[in-house]
Amino acid sequence: MATVTVENYIKQIYLERLKIKGDVVSMGSIATALEVAPGTATTMVKSLADSELVEYEPRVGVRLKDNGEKMALGLLRRHRLIELFLVKILGLDWSEIHDEAEMLEHVLSDKVMEKIDVLLGRPKIDPHGDPIPSATGMLDERNLVPLNQCEIDLKIKISRITDQQADFLKFLEKNGLMPGVTITIIERNQFADSIMIKIDEGESISLGSAAAKKILVELIS
Amino acid sequence: MATVTVENYIKQIYLERLKIKGDVVSMGSIATALEVAPGTATTMVKSLADSELVEYEPRVGVRLKDNGEKMALGLLRRHRLIELFLVKILGLDWSEIHDEAEMLEHVLSDKVMEKIDVLLGRPKIDPHGDPIPSATGMLDERNLVPLNQCEIDLKIKISRITDQQADFLKFLEKNGLMPGVTITIIERNQFADSIMIKIDEGESISLGSAAAKKILVELIS
DNA sequence: TGCCATACTTTGATTAATCAAAATTATAAA
DNA sequence: TTTATAATTTTGATTAATCAAAGTATGGCA
Numbered sequence: 001m002a003t004v005t006v007e008n009y010i011k012q013i014y015l016e017r018l019k020i021k022g023d024v025v026s027m028g029s030i031a032t033a034l035e036v037a038p039g040t041a042t043t044m045v046k047s048l049a050d051s052e053l054v055e056y057e058p059r060v061g062v063r064l065k066d067n068g069e070k071m072a073l074g075l076l077r078r079h080r081l082i083e084l085f086l087v088k089i090l091g092l093d094w095s096e097i098h099d100e101a102e103m104l105e106h107v108l109s110d111k112v113m114e115k116i117d118v119l120l121g122r123p124k125i126d127p128h129g130d131p132i133p134s135a136t137g138m139l140d141e142r143n144l145v146p147l148n149q150c151e152i153d154l155k156i157k158i159s160r161i162t163d164q165q166a167d168f169l170k171f172l173e174k175n176g177l178m179p180g181v182t183i184t185i186i187e188r189n190q191f192a193d194s195i196m197i198k199i200d201e202g203e204s205i206s207l208g209s210a211a212a213k214k215i216l217v218e219l220i221s
Numbered sequence: 222m223a224t225v226t227v228e229n230y231i232k233q234i235y236l237e238r239l240k241i242k243g244d245v246v247s248m249g250s251i252a253t254a255l256e257v258a259p260g261t262a263t264t265m266v267k268s269l270a271d272s273e274l275v276e277y278e279p280r281v282g283v284r285l286k287d288n289g290e291k292m293a294l295g296l297l298r299r300h301r302l303i304e305l306f307l308v309k310i311l312g313l314d315w316s317e318i319h320d321e322a323e324m325l326e327h328v329l330s331d332k333v334m335e336k337i338d339v340l341l342g343r344p345k346i347d348p349h350g351d352p353i354p355s356a357t358g359m360l361d362e363r364n365l366v367p368l369n370q371c372e373i374d375l376k377i378k379i380s381r382i383t384d385q386q387a388d389f390l391k392f393l394e395k396n397g398l399m400p401g402v403t404i405t406i407i408e409r410n411q412f413a414d415s416i417m418i419k420i421d422e423g424e425s426i427s428l429g430s431a432a433a434k435k436i437l438v439e440l441i442s
Numbered sequence: 443t444g445c446c447a448t449a450c451t452t453t454g455a456t457t458a459a460t461c462a463a464a465a466t467t468a469t470a471a472a
Numbered sequence: 473t474t475t476a477t478a479a480t481t482t483t484g485a486t487t488a489a490t491c492a493a494a495g496t497a498t499g500g501c502a
Contacts, residue, residue, distance in 0.1 A: 003488075003489090005488080005489065005490095026449085026450095027449075027450060027451090028448095028449060028450080031450095036489090036490070036491085037490075037491055037492075038449075038450065038451080039450085039451065039452075039453090039490090039491075039492085039493090040489075040490055040491070041450095042450070042451055042452085043451090043452095043489080043490085044488095044489080044490095046451095047488090058450080058451075058497095059449080059450060059451080059496095059497065059498075086333070089310070089340075090333060090336040090337065090340065091336060092332065092333070092336065096332070100330055100332075100333060103328045103330075104325075104328060104329075107324045107325060107328050108325075109321055111313065111317070111321075112307070112311060112313070112321060115311040115312060115313065116311065119310075119311065224458075224459090226458080226459065226460095247479085247480095248479075248480060248481090249478095249479060249480080252480095257459090257460070257461085258460075258461055258462075259479075259480065259481080260460090260461075260462085260463090260480085260481065260482075260483090261459075261460055261461070262480095263480065263481055263482085264459080264460085264481090264482095265458095265459080265460095267481095268458090279467095279480080279481075280466095280467065280468070280479080280480060280481080443502100444501105444502090445500105445501090445502085446498105446499100446500095446501090446502105447498100447499095447500095447501105448497100448498090448499095448500105449496100449497085449498085449499105450495105450496080450497075450498100451494105451495080451496070451497090452493100452494080452495070452496085453492100453493085453494075453495085454491105454492095454493095454494100455490100455491080455492090456489100456490080456491080457488100457489090457490080457491105458487100458488090458489095459486100459487085459488095460485100460486080460487080461484105461485080461486080461487105462483100462484095462485090463482100463483085463484095464481100464482080464483075464484100465480100465481080465482065465483085466479100466480080466481070466482085467478100467479085467480075467481090468477100468478085468479080468480090469476100469477085469478080469479095470475100470476090470477085470478095471474100471475085471476080471477095472473100472474085472475080472476095
């Protein structure tokens with residue numbers, strides 16, 4: 001049985017890989033993401049390699065093997081189902097569920113996860129718009145566009161938030177910018193690095209590109 | 222912050238104390254209950270004493286201090302609320318909730334526990350009939366009698382099961398012997414070490430005294 | 443081509459929790 | 473009172489995870 005620490009490394013390697021072009025994750029990015037000393041990451045990754053969860057090439061980086069990928073997807077599934085559960089069933093705010101799920105994903109039994117899955121109606125998407133892998137490890141990533149790369153005057157739907165910092169989520173919620181909401185970009189200013197959006201039947205808000213980049217949207221045909 | 226291990230020792234010391242007359246728990250009972258080597262228990266208890274959670278007298282035993290008692294009651298509350306939650310909200314069987322709760326009690330945040338408490342209507346009793354301590358650490362133990370010490374021909378109500386082994390609970394469930402059910406002892410045989418009980422409007426079952434002792438009942442006036 | 447900054451790995455220690463086995467103390471029996 | 477047995481503590485090791493700091497490669501720049 002994998003320890004909580006092992007599970008966290010595997011999940012983080014998976015998440016880091018999503019951010020890059022290739023499929024070899026650097027030691028540095030792992031150490032930074034997990035907030036451990038570089039040497040600690042090296043030691044752990046070597047032991048993950050001994051367990052056949054990853055392939056490790058010194059001075060190059062690490063790549064998940066099938067076992068590891070399966071474990072990562074399982075954890076992602078747990079994490080996202082738990083987040084949805086915390087919002088839908090227990091009524092927590094979406095800004096406070098991430099850290100909670102981070103702990104629970106290592107502890108809930110498969111039996112409990114199955115009950116939660118059924119209770120929620122086998123959902124496909126979590127409260128931040130992240131897709132929930134199936135029990136068999138299938139993950140369907142939708143084709144979404146960052147809000148800052150969107151054209152002006154089109155009707156678009158907020159579909160996914162890629163930053164789960166509590167403060168950012170609270171800001172979005174206060175301004176009605178949650179997944180499902182439809183908006184239009186009414187103005188963009190390259191030099192001011194900002195866009196102005198208008199919520200359907202609602203207010204207008206100005207966003208910097210750093211914030212807009214974290215909001216993924218879908219065009220409404 | 223106390224580790225999971227520390228929490229488990231504290232809780233176990235509390236539970237062992239309930240089983241005895243005095244309030245000093247022996248090292249041996251702790252080691253046995255937690256399934257660790259005797260020396261391990263000694264080491265840990267000494268460190269609990271350093272943390273001011275217990276008083277430890279070598280070769281004598283250990284007694285919870287106020288801090289420790291508070292922690293134990295907090296854990297008991299979590300454990301029992303979680304058990305009820307697993308049965309009532311997630312629909313698990315009462316025979317499979319103990320081990321699950323054993324893990325979750327160390328991980329769920331106070332915020333989540335409060336949501337669960339509210340969702341369940343601030344319950345006072347868990348699925349096995351164990352009382353749930355209040356958030357302030359109050360615990361009202363009812364005055365219950367072991368079934369094997371009960372008089373014959375009285376109407377009594379099953380109120381609490383003190384053994385949470387899955388197999389025993391499954392046996393009870395299959396025979397309709399769950400908290401809330403009213404029964405009558407229709408026969409007892411000192412020498413055969415058994416009693417015969419009859420469920421109201423239902424079947425008769427014979428129980429050995431070892432099993433009957435684990436079923437606590439209440440007289441119906 | 444050679445050097446150097448940066449990224450990475452190694453080394454030596456530390457902490458929490460554990461064990462087996464040896465040493466000690468207390469208890470109950472003779 | 474002495475002794476044997478049972479309970480407890482000590483000792484010396486181990487495992488998982490971590491750190492700081494010292495050592496080592498590698499890739500780009502001069």
